[in-house]
Amino acid sequence: MGTGEVLRRCFKRGVSEYWRNSPSQHVPFFQALGSSRVLQTSLLDHKLASHGNLSGSQCRTFSSAESAGSAGPAERDQVIDLALYPPSLIRNFSIIAHVDHGKSTLADRLLELTSTIRKGHGQPQYLDKLQVERERGITVKAQTATMFYNYSNDRKKYLLNLIDTPGHVDFSYEVSRSLAACQGVLLLVDASQGVQAQTVANFYLAFEADLTIIPVINKVDQPTADPDRVKEQLKSIFDINPDEVILTSAKTGQGLEQVLPVVIERIPCPKGNPESPLRMLLLDSYYDEYKGVVCHVAVVDGTLKKGVKIASAATGQSYEVNDVGILHPELTPTSHLFTGQVGYVIAGMRSTKEARIGDTLHLTRTQVEPLPGFKPAKHMVFAGVYPADGSDFDALNHAIERLTCNDASVSVSKETSGALGMGFRCGFLGLLHMDVFHQRLEQEYGAQVISTTPTVPYVFEYADGSKVTVQNPAALSSSPGKRVVRCWEPTVLATIITPSEYVGSLMTLCSERRGEQIEHSFIDGQRVMLKYKLPLREVVIDFYNELKSITSGYASFDYEESEMQASDLVKLDLLLNGEPVDALASIVHRSKAERVGRELCEKLKKILDRQLFEIAVQAAIGSKVVARETLSALRKNVLAKCYGGDVSRKRKLLEKQKEGKRRMKRVGSVDIPQEAFHSLLRNS
Numbered sequence: 001m002g003t004g005e006v007l008r009r010c011f012k013r014g015v016s017e018y019w020r021n022s023p024s025q026h027v028p029f030f031q032a033l034g035s036s037r038v039l040q041t042s043l044l045d046h047k048l049a050s051h052g053n054l055s056g057s058q059c060r061t062f063s064s065a066e067s068a069g070s071a072g073p074a075e076r077d078q079v080i081d082l083a084l085y086p087p088s089l090i091r092n093f094s095i096i097a098h099v100d101h102g103k104s105t106l107a108d109r110l111l112e113l114t115s116t117i118r119k120g121h122g123q124p125q126y127l128d129k130l131q132v133e134r135e136r137g138i139t140v141k142a143q144t145a146t147m148f149y150n151y152s153n154d155r156k157k158y159l160l161n162l163i164d165t166p167g168h169v170d171f172s173y174e175v176s177r178s179l180a181a182c183q184g185v186l187l188l189v190d191a192s193q194g195v196q197a198q199t200v201a202n203f204y205l206a207f208e209a210d211l212t213i214i215p216v217i218n219k220v221d222q223p224t225a226d227p228d229r230v231k232e233q234l235k236s237i238f239d240i241n242p243d244e245v246i247l248t249s250a251k252t253g254q255g256l257e258q259v260l261p262v263v264i265e266r267i268p269c270p271k272g273n274p275e276s277p278l279r280m281l282l283l284d285s286y287y288d289e290y291k292g293v294v295c296h297v298a299v300v301d302g303t304l305k306k307g308v309k310i311a312s313a314a315t316g317q318s319y320e321v322n323d324v325g326i327l328h329p330e331l332t333p334t335s336h337l338f339t340g341q342v343g344y345v346i347a348g349m350r351s352t353k354e355a356r357i358g359d360t361l362h363l364t365r366t367q368v369e370p371l372p373g374f375k376p377a378k379h380m381v382f383a384g385v386y387p388a389d390g391s392d393f394d395a396l397n398h399a400i401e402r403l404t405c406n407d408a409s410v411s412v413s414k415e416t417s418g419a420l421g422m423g424f425r426c427g428f429l430g431l432l433h434m435d436v437f438h439q440r441l442e443q444e445y446g447a448q449v450i451s452t453t454p455t456v457p458y459v460f461e462y463a464d465g466s467k468v469t470v471q472n473p474a475a476l477s478s479s480p481g482k483r484v485v486r487c488w489e490p491t492v493l494a495t496i497i498t499p500s501e502y503v504g505s506l507m508t509l510c511s512e513r514r515g516e517q518i519e520h521s522f523i524d525g526q527r528v529m530l531k532y533k534l535p536l537r538e539v540v541i542d543f544y545n546e547l548k549s550i551t552s553g554y555a556s557f558d559y560e561e562s563e564m565q566a567s568d569l570v571k572l573d574l575l576l577n578g579e580p581v582d583a584l585a586s587i588v589h590r591s592k593a594e595r596v597g598r599e600l601c602e603k604l605k606k607i608l609d610r611q612l613f614e615i616a617v618q619a620a621i622g623s624k625v626v627a628r629e630t631l632s633a634l635r636k637n638v639l640a641k642c643y644g645g646d647v648s649r650k651r652k653l654l655e656k657q658k659e660g661k662r663r664m665k666r667v668g669s670v671d672i673p674q675e676a677f678h679s680l681l682r683n684s
């Protein structure tokens with residue numbers, strides 16, 4: 001049997017079953033595996049477990065040289081005994097930084113240095129596993145990896161849990177969650193770019209969580225690197241002592257040998273009590289087709305043993321622990337997890353809805369004080385998600401259900417649109433998060449979707465005193481009985497860091513976007529930090545692109561949620577031949593309604609196909625039309641075959657054509673091609 005066939009059968013039937021039932025295929029299977037470390041590890045575990053070779057807290061894994069793709073099987077594995085790592089020999093830390101300052105590359109180097117992955121494994125940013133992460137070159141999901149490190153000073157071996165976090169503002173929720181499992185962070189700053197907006201935001205996340213912050217200036221190999229200037233910035237903004245800063249190049253390896261000793265010396269060990277009853281913080285979860293729901297946990301107190309019964313403090317539901325282990329960096333089964341360790345648990349949960357992030361898991365027979373958990377994710381942006389082909393609703397439903405199992409930060413509810421049929425209203429952490437969600441729907445589940453214009457959650461108060469939060473503009477009632485008397489919109493506190501020559505243009509941009517300046521300060525001789533309160537809607541729509549284009553990409557931007565502010569908002573309807581198209585409605589500030597209406601009408605006119613009758617494209621606030629474009633009729637030449645003179649015959653044909661047009665108008669539906677929706681909504 002060829003290696004491809006061996007692997008195909010194995011994946012189809014599940015590794016364990018294949019192993020049990022096909023002993024004759026063990027050797028070809030290992031040959032076929034090549035460098036697939038996960039499968040090698042799980043198979044060896046299975047084999048050894050069935051031979052009774054594994055005891056207590058031991059797990060099997062490979063050392064660095066062994067993890068080489070060409071490595072053979074059993075003779076080169078080694079045993080890790082997690083009981084050897086009490087809290088004093090554990091360090092849990094995250095790498096935090098602005099986008100692209102080199103977090104994932106540094107994580108790669110540390111994994112190589114500790115022989116967790118093979119040097120030159122051929123896959124840069126090893127921990128960025130999603131296709132979308134690889135294509136966009138960004139981290140979307142925080143990833144944990146356990147490493148073992150021999151510290152030469154005390155000749156002890158340490159267990160280090162490293163969490164690589166995303167840099168983009170939309171995913172700062174992932175960062176704050178990761179920090180809950182850590183006692184310290186590496187704050188990475190690019191030696192040329194210096195401190196940027198997400199550096200500031202992430203520093204304060206770590207600072208507020210009372211974590212030890214180790215400053216690292218990365219990319220010192222770049223010709224434009226200026227570590228002294230960056231040290232000056234770190235001193236002036238965060239009061240960081242320049243002598244404490246480590247200089248590295250994750251690319252060339254320069255300075256890397258200093259990092260882990262400093263982690264061990266400066267970051268405190270986890271504080272939990274090994275003698276107390278088990279308490280685990282549920283950090284993250286995802287659904288695996290073969291394994292079911294996999295939970296990432298931090299053991300705060302006590303010991304978790306495979307086979308015990310655990311319960312959720314949030315739901316009271318209990319589960320048997322079928323599998324437990326560490327992420328080394330793939331799932332590596334063990335028999336226990338001890339206080340201070342970070343790992344995974346598989347406990348027969350049927351859906352990730354049962355695995356509530358921030359929940360406390362404990363033994364069923366003990367009562368414990370739940371851990372503080374996390375604030376729920378705040379949805380900043382909402383949009384309708386519809387199947388491109390209306391008949392694909394069930395398929396889209398299935399795809400969304402599966403994807404939300406692995407991205408619990410998306411909220412989903414069903415909705416119906418007159419124009420687009422049945423679909424969903426989804427809440428996202430930001431526009432990039434929304435884009436990533438769509439891309440994953442298409443790439444991982446083959447779903448073709450149309451998304452409506454993103455909107456933010458507004459609050460409206462009606463004359464009868466009732467208040468509603470509106471996530472879908474079409475849902476805002478325009479009936480006379482429901483007169484809106486007041487409304488509020490969400491705002492954000494934005495931080496912009498820019499070279500000083502762009503300050504003037506940025507201030508103009510912010511005031512056009514209804515911003516209010518809060519702070520203006522120099523962070524070194526050449527760079528300025530601006531803080532603005534801005535309506536979230538103004539930030540969501542294209543703010544980032546404009547900021548980048550005004551400053552040739554030199555400014556960085558981050559925001560955090562702020563209060564709701566009273567605002568003069570109106571619902572802007574788009575009408576085609578007098579009929580509102582619900583999927584194109586939006587809520588805008590009254591001062592901008594006319595301009596936005598005009599732009600939308602112009603865009604829609606360009607996108608729509610001409611039809612046999614004239615189409616009026618209008619934007620309206622209530623019954624008042626604020627913008628209009630007319631798409632002239634496609635006049636079919638009914639006289640084309642009518643050669644020669646008979647005037648009355650020609651008139652008859654023209655009359656008939658006119659009647660046809662009227663009938664179409666009366667039926668009243670303008671065909672809007674799906675493609676038109678796509679391009680209009682994507683660009684608006």
Ligand SMILES: Nc1nc2c(ncn2[C@@H]2O[C@H](COP(=O)(O)OP(=O)(O)OP(=O)(O)O)[C@@H](O)[C@H]2O)c(=O)[nH]1
Pocket residue numbers: 097098099100101102103104105106125137138139140165166167168218219220221222248249250251252
């Ligand atoms: N010259 C140089 N380039 C580096 C260094 N470290 C990382 N890079 C490059 O910088 C780019 C971004 O690196 P990543 O490791 O993806 O950065 P990140 O901070 O994880 O990015 P996000 O996850 O998107 O926030 C990649 O092209 C890396 O090859 C370094 O020390 N020197």
